[in-house]
Amino acid sequence: MPHAASSEVAAAVADAHRREWAFVLAATVRVTGDIDAAEEAVQDAYASALSTWGQRGIPKNPGAWLTVTARRRALDMHRRAAVAQRALPKLLVPDGYTDHEPDRRPDDIPDDRLRLIFTCCHPALALDAQVALTLRLLCGLSTADVARAFLVPEATMAARITRAKKKIAAAHIPYRVPAAPELRERLDGVLSVVYLVYTTGHTAPSGADLMRRDLAERGLELARMLRALLRQDRDVAGLLALLVLTDARRGARLDEHRELVLMENQDRSKWDRQAIDEGVALLRKALTARPPGRFAVMAAIAAVHDESESWSGTDWQEILGLYDVLMETWPSPVIQLNRAIALGFATGPAEGLAELDALGAEPQLARYPYLAAARADFLTRLGRAREARIAFEEALILTDNETERRYLRTRLNELTG
DSSP states (O other), X not given: OOOOOHHHHHHHHHHHHHHHHHHHHHHHHHHHSOHHHHHHHHHHHHHHHHHHHHHHOOOSOHHHHHHHHHHHHHHHHHHHSSXXXXXXXXXXXXXXXXXXXXXXXXGGSOSHHHHHHHHHTOTTSOHHHHHHHHHHHHHOOOHHHHHHHHTSOHHHHHHHHHHXXXXXXXXXXXXXXXXXXXXXXXXXXXXXXXXXXXXXXXXXXXXSSSOOHHHHHHHHHHHHHHHHHSTTOHHHHHHHHHHHHHHTTGGGSBOTTSOBOOGGXXXXXXXXXXXXXXXXXXXXXXXXXXXXXXXXXXXHHHHHHHHOSSSTTOOHHHHHHHHHHHHHHSOOHHHHHHHHHHHHHHHOHHHHHHHHHHGGGOGGGTTOHHHHHHHHHHHHHTTOHHHHHHHHHHHHHHOEEHHHHHHHHHHHHHHHO
């Protein structure tokens, strides 16, 4: 193979990390039976790619090369070990377990990623630990990015992930999709994982691009896998409806200069109408549950936006009512923030601003940039330019996504004249 330039190799390795990490790690865990050993082997494979691809050229199938290399590295580590277990005890598979349980067809479980999700989302772990561990392992997110997704310090998240791995070891959690009787208790954690995978990709916590499209696609793909596996489950239908209805607006989020366009100003002809129809059909299925699940209510909010012909024609009272339902189902500071924004558009910016100001003392929102950005927007609409500038400057300090930062700078410059 021809030699490759270092910049080309670095770009190829970065792309393979975004696209192939989950496949490579999940396949390597199957060989090692040990999460820490698999993660170390995969990291070594990516490091090896940086040097090897420069000498031998970038392979036609980077994912396959990385998987083979990681597995070989894992086997080498195993052979050098005096015992089979080291940092973590082996992930035990129950006697008689096969790759495809007898009550399922083999094509019901598309690949190892779903096994890895269910392993990480065991009820022995706290829900936030389940989500954090799977984002770290399945998606290859840095601990810092996972921490930003949870609105907690990086050190806190590092400790949480370490504890989760130790708990998996202590509980001997098997690397498999659970049998039907276990599915229900495990499903809420899995749905939360998939949701956060998608939302982390929909608006990247940091970096030059607005989206991490690979993560958003991974979340959609995993949601569709769950839908195929659990066809009658209304919560799964609700999650997939939410992701499809949200993703339908993707084509209008950036203008021709790759600058952010808020929904208020988006060209709705660029929205994917076929996806909207699919999402609404899934939503109808999800809403047959009583009471409807949180993802179904969130999907209903997305559907109101998607089916509105214009921003001014949006039924904000209906959206506000749905947020009230959501606050009963899944109360959180972020939901309170979104409800306050809806209130501002339903009844006026002064009312919305008052609600946002009341959230200022909420610890989880202390470093959440969207609170400051929402305040800045309502202050601008109220003609309070000096206070709006301060709020935009605060949002800029808290925002790490460069596309969002450029948008905030533009708004700030408009206010400063």
